[in-house]
Amino acid sequence: MDIMARLCFTLLVLSSSSSSSSRSMVAMAEIVTHVFGDSLTDVGNNNYLQYSLAKSNYAWYGVDYAGGQPTGRFSNGRTIGDIISEKLGIQSPPPYLSLSPNDDAFLKGINFASGGAGILNDTGLYFIQRLSFDDQINNFNKTKQIMKAKVGQEAANKLCNEALYFIGIGSNDYVNNYLQPFLADGQQYTHDEFVELLISTLDQQLTGLYELGARKIVFHGLGPLGCIPSQRVKSKKGECLKRVNEWVTEFNTRVQNLIHTLNRRLPNAKLAFADTYPVVLDLINNPTTYGFKVSNTSCCNVDTSIGGLCLPNSKLCSNRRDYVFWDAFHPSDAANVVLADKFFSSFFSSAPAAAPAPAH
C-alpha cells in the first residue's frame, strides 16, 4: 500500500468509527485533530493577541455563523476545518489561546492557527502580532507537556501518534510577504531562492512536529493565489496573475517532493498532500457549476492589494451565497462547504456518510 492509500485507510477507519450508529464515547475520544495554519483556519486565536492587526472580531465577520456574531473566523461563516469537523462528528477544535491547562481540549484536539501567519517568522510583520508556524509548533510542544502531566508520558505519546494533523500554511508567505513590494524578501530573493527558503524551513518544521509525536499529517497545498480578489486588482482587467499562480504551483510541487522525502526519512510517518489548487481553480473558473454567480470579486466589496478585510462600514452583496469570495482573501461560507465536501470525499471516499447535523 502506498502512503496515500494507507493514510486514506486510516482516515476511513476513523471516520466510520464516528458514524452515528456507533458514536460511543470511546469512538468519539479516538478522533483527535490538531489544526495549524493561517486566517483560512484561525477560529479565534488572534482575538487573544492584544496588539494584532490581523483580527476579524467585528461585523460583518460571522454574519452567517451560528448566532450571527464574529468569532475571530475570517469568513462570513465557517472555516473548512469547521465543516470537516462536522463531517467527522467532532467539535471543531477550540483556539489554543482560549484554553486553560485544565481544559479537556488538551486531550481532544486544538486549533493553533493564526491569521497573518506564515512559514517564515517575518511574514505578516505589519500585523504586529500573529503566531508564526514556529510559534504554533512551540505551542504544540507546550501542549504535549501538559498532556504528559495529565495522562503520563506513554499515553501522551500514543495520543500524539494517533492524532490527525491538518496544516494549511504558506499563503501569507506570498500575499503578505514575497508579493509586497515594500518588504525585503521580494527584493532580496529570486523566486527560486525564496521557494528554497520556504521548503527548507518547512522541512525543519514538519520534522519538529514529527519529533513531538505527529505521524498522520495532511498538508493542504496553496490555492491559485493569483486569482484571489486582492491579486486580481493588480492586473489591468481584473484577470488572474499568471506569474503568481506559477510560483504557487512551484511551491506546491516542492512541498509534494518534501512530503515524499519525509515519508522515507521518518519511520512510520504518514504525511499526505491535499492538492487544493485544482479544486479552487475549478470553482473560480466555473462558479455556476457549483451554484455561484461571482468569483472574480468579493461579496464584501473591499478588493484592494493591501487591506482587503471586510469592515463594519463595508457594503455587502445582496446574496452572500452567490459569491465564492467573502473578502479580498477568504472564501465565503458557501465556498468553504464546496471545498470541504471535495476534500472530504477525496480522503474518505468510500466511507459511510458520517455527517451528523451541525452542532448549531
Ligand SMILES: *[C@@H]1O[C@H](CO)[C@@H](O)[C@H](O)[C@H]1NC(C)=O
Ligand atoms: C524564528 O525565530 C526563532 C527565534 O528567533 C528562531 O529560533 C527560528 O529559527 C526562526 N524561524 C524561522 C522560520 O525563521
Ligand SMILES: *[C@@H]1O[C@H](CO)[C@@H](O)[C@H](O)[C@H]1NC(C)=O
Ligand atoms: C520542545 O521543547 C523542549 C523543551 O523546551 C525542547 O528541548 C525541544 O527542542 C522542543 N521540541 C521542538 C520540536 O520544538
Ligand SMILES: *[C@@H]1O[C@H](CO)[C@@H](O)[C@H](O)[C@H]1NC(C)=O
Ligand atoms: C467579473 O466578471 C464579470 C463577468 O465576466 C465582469 O462583467 C466584471 O467586470 C468582472 N469584475 C471584475 C471586478 O473584474
